[in-house]
Structure formats: C-alpha cells, structure tokens
Amino acid sequence: MFYIHCPYCGEHREEEEFHPKGQAHIARPEDPAACSDEEWGDYLFFRDNPRGIHHELWVHAVGCRKFFNVTRNTVTYEILETYKMGEQPSITAEYSDGRPAQDAADQASLREGVRA
Amino acid sequence: MQRYSGFGLVKHALSHHENWQRQWRNPTPKKAYDVIIVGGGGHGLATAYYLAKEHGIKNVAVIEKGWLGGGNTARNTTIVRSNYLWDEAAALYEHSMKLWEGLSQDLNYNVMFSQRGVMNLGHTLQDMRDIQRRVNANRLNGIDSEVITPERIKELVPVIDTSKNARYPILGASWQSRAGVARHDAVAWGFARAADAHGVDILQQTEVTGFKIRDGRAYGVHTNLGDVEAKTIGCVAAGNSGVLAKMAGIKLPLESHPLQALVSEPLKPVLDTVVMSNHVHGYISQSDKGDLVIGAGIDGYNGYGQRGSYSTVEHTLQAIVEMFPIFSRVRMNRQWGGIVDTCPDACPILSKTKVKGLFFNCGWGTGGFKATPGSGHVFAASLAKGEMHPIAAPFSIDRFNTGALVDEHGAAGVAH
Numbered sequence: 001m002f003y004i005h006c007p008y009c010g011e012h013r014e015e016e017e018f019h020p021k022g023q024a025h026i027a028r029p030e031d032p033a034a035c036s037d038e039e040w041g042d043y044l045f046f047r048d049n050p051r052g053i054h055h056e057l058w059v060h061a062v063g064c065r066k067f068f069n070v071t072r073n074t075v076t077y078e079i080l081e082t083y084k085m086g087e088q089p090s091i092t093a094e095y096s097d098g099r100p101a102q103d104a105a106d107q108a109s110l111r112e113g114v115r116a
Numbered sequence: 117m118q119r120y121s122g123f124g125l126v127k128h129a130l131s132h133h134e135n136w137q138r139q140w141r142n143p144t145p146k147k148a149y150d151v152i153i154v155g156g157g158g159h160g161l162a163t164a165y166y167l168a169k170e171h172g173i174k175n176v177a178v179i180e181k182g183w184l185g186g187g188n189t190a191r192n193t194t195i196v197r198s199n200y201l202w203d204e205a206a207a208l209y210e211h212s213m214k215l216w217e218g219l220s221q222d223l224n225y226n227v228m229f230s231q232r233g234v235m236n237l238g239h240t241l242q243d244m245r246d247i248q249r250r251v252n253a254n255r256l257n258g259i260d261s262e263v264i265t266p267e268r269i270k271e272l273v274p275v276i277d278t279s280k281n282a283r284y285p286i287l288g289a290s291w292q293s294r295a296g297v298a299r300h301d302a303v304a305w306g307f308a309r310a311a312d313a314h315g316v317d318i319l320q321q322t323e324v325t326g327f328k329i330r331d332g333r334a335y336g337v338h339t340n341l342g343d344v345e346a347k348t349i350g351c352v353a354a355g356n357s358g359v360l361a362k363m364a365g366i367k368l369p370l371e372s373h374p375l376q377a378l379v380s381e382p383l384k385p386v387l388d389t390v391v392m393s394n395h396v397h398g399y400i401s402q403s404d405k406g407d408l409v410i411g412a413g414i415d416g417y418n419g420y421g422q423r424g425s426y427s428t429v430e431h432t433l434q435a436i437v438e439m440f441p442i443f444s445r446v447r448m449n450r451q452w453g454g455i456v457d458t459c460p461d462a463c464p465i466l467s468k469t470k471v472k473g474l475f476f477n478c479g480w481g482t483g484g485f486k487a488t489p490g491s492g493h494v495f496a497a498s499l500a501k502g503e504m505h506p507i508a509a510p511f512s513i514d515r516f517n518t519g520a521l522v523d524e525h526g527a528a529g530v531a532h
Contacts, residue, residue, distance in 0.1 A: 019416060041518075045516040049370055074417075
C-alpha cells in the first residue's frame, strides 16, 4: 500500500484515493496532422518501462482530482518525490551529463547528491 | 527419453521408484547454435520443442536466467480458452486450443488439461450485448461458444448467487465448454523434457547481458557464462522483454505490471468449472487439490517487484464473495504476484525487429498461459522460415505505427 503525498492537498493519503495514469512528461505533438505514422504511433503507444526510477502521472481521483507527477522506483516501489504539473523532477535516473545510473546503489548515491 | 506409461509406472514400482531418468539434461553451453531462445518459460520451451519437432532444427539453446517454472508459467491461474472477439486473435488462441487438446499425448507428459468449461458473466445490459456480439463472432470463427441464461448458470454452478438481490445481478454469461484449465508447471516440465529429448540445450541460471549485433544483424548473445552465437534469436522474456529490447536498441510498446493471484485452503469439491466476471472483476476455479484459485487484476502502476498491492486483492475478494456468498468464510492460504508485459491493445507481439535475425514474442499481458502451445508453434515456424507465420503476422510490432491494432480489451480484460 502506497502512502502518497499529494502536492496540491499537501497531505499524505492512501493509495486507494489515487489512480496511476502512466508515464509522465509526454508532450502532445504541436501539430498532430503533420506527424508521420511513426511519430504519432510512438507518441500514443511507446513508453519507457524501466527497472528502477520512473516518472509517472497520477491523479488524486477521490481527493482534489488534480493530476500530478510521482518519481518512483519500479523495483523497490519506493516513492522518491511527488511534484506538481509543469514542474521537473529533482531525482532522475541519469547523471547530469546524461550517463544512466547503473544500479540501485548508483541511484541511491545520485539521490543523496540531489538532496544534499 | 524414457517414455512414461502405465506399464512403466508398475515397472519402476518394483525398483522402489529409484531408477527414474532425469527429465532433462543440464548441459554446458556450446559456442554456437542454429537458434537461441532467450527465456525458458512455457512459450520459450514450446518454441524450442516445435522448432525441433516440426522443423528439424535441433541445435537450439534455451537460455533462462532463473530456473524452469520459476516465472509466470507457474504463477498463473491456468485458464485455457479461445473465445476472443477479433478474427486475428481468435485464430491464434483457437490454434492453441487445438494443440492443447492433444498436448498430453504429444508430449508424453500429463499436463492435466481439463476441459471443464469457462463462463464469462454479464451483469449489465451492455455486458450482455458485448457477450452476444462476442459469442456470434466466435461461432463465425468456428469456436464453440454460447450465451447462457441465469437458470443454466445456476444448473452448472449451484453455489453461485443468481438472485435479483445481488448488488450486481447476473443476467447471463458466455459459455465455452471446450475451455478449461491445465496444470501449469507440468506444461513447463513437459515441454522442457520433450524439447530436451530432441537435443535442445536448456541452459538454466544463464542470464543474457547483451546482444552481439553487426551491420544491423544479430549473431549472438553475451551471457554471464560467456558468449553464445546463433544467426536466429527469439526473445520470449515476458515481463523482462523491455529490458532485453533496450539492450538491442529497440523500443517496445510494453508496460510491466504486477498481476496477483491467490489460493484458499483446500475444500471439498464445490466448483467444477471456471467462472469469470469482467464487470465485478474476479475469476475463480477449484484445483484438483481442492483449493480455490482466484485471480485479481493488475496493479495500475508499472512495477517489477513480484508482489501486488493489498487493495487489489481486497477488491477481487469482494467480487468473489458477492458472487459466491458461500465462500465468505474461506481462508486464503497463499498470495503471489508475477510481472506481466501488457500491450496497449491487449494482444501480444510476435514480430521481426529492425535488427535482422532478432525476433520478439512478448506482450502476452495477463493471458499468455492459454496460448503456450500455439504461441510456441507459430513462433517456431516464423524462426525456422525467417518470415512470420500467417497466424502470427497480424501481431507485428508495426501495428502500433500503422494503426492496425487488434483491440481485445473486451475479451482479455479479466481473463487470465
């Protein structure tokens, strides 16, 4: 059972108040009609499915009904942060130079680096 | 391979069952094979078996990072049926159903396939319209399927509550009498033993860590036990397919979710068929051992931890108790979760990729067990010929870009 902090309500609430809505930060193409089949298909269906840190969209369905973002580890299920729509995550699976974090220990040290 | 028979059982009894042959070897990997199958679940083993048996390709390795029967093959609720709506999916699952019907004899291994029938309940008018549409589609595809009334449901399953007082009254159901259940780990072991007998090397505790790709062509894999080469590689890795695809530089439209099931304490025989409900979301059967086998839905979030959330189980049990008030005091024994790779259209991916020689068979989501022999059969034919088998062709990964989806959410929604 997750205990999720809604960044709008400012409170921790039980998982059952929320619905997960898939990967976060997917921008709709500016001009859908101009997309190739490949671009449009990728936008609609292809998602990151990482083992480890994942940014996802949740909705506080029976609370404030607002959408927000969650950074969560898909192996340990630890919720690392929640943040409002339009904001960027402070914890990511990559180093600032784009190099991916290799394992859980790596990710943990990254996280500490961010928080410090 | 020593054949199993009633006579053999008597013969071995005389020697106190001490001389049974090992079911499969534990070989050391060769440097090269004709075909490598990545993933030793039911689908992977079935693929290897049919490659050897039907296509004469016996120089095959099945590479499994864990052990046989350690993944979803032995973690599911064992339901086998073929009443899918669309022609493409119906062809695939019915192909599988026909193989199930002769599988125990074919493998010389009792997979305990029991055609005890499966019913999908309808609780609303719209449910019933969808059921009628699906049954009609099934019949046009030559699949046995019928719409049954609450009275007939009550005859088949006396313990179900078909009264009008239920919160979600049962208005009818679709019924496939050829459908049923099978013994899941016997399926893994049976295919492994039969494949091994044809000379297939099953490499357990061997993890693929990367692909050897040159000029857009795959020619082998890196493993923790060294490199193994083959010109044709089939990846059948269920929940971990996305991780493998990433190693090959391919993106798959898959999301991995935890899916749970649970079994009760053993009871005397009370339920001799399989009952599923999309609307209240629960499905239940009784195993030969006597325990009730109950399947829940997937957790909505992505996850690789082999466990699910409590609220999902609670929700499923509410539905079960609503349909079967008699089970309200049954105690649950065990609960577990597996990782399923779900596709946006609830249909699998059987496909070539942009890397030549590298094929994927994945995305079976919540209902891959029923397709085990059929999936292996058509995937083996595709690997042998280098072109997708006609039954597999509609399940190309290209469909997510062309838009030719096979939307089976209605038929696959709860049915695992």
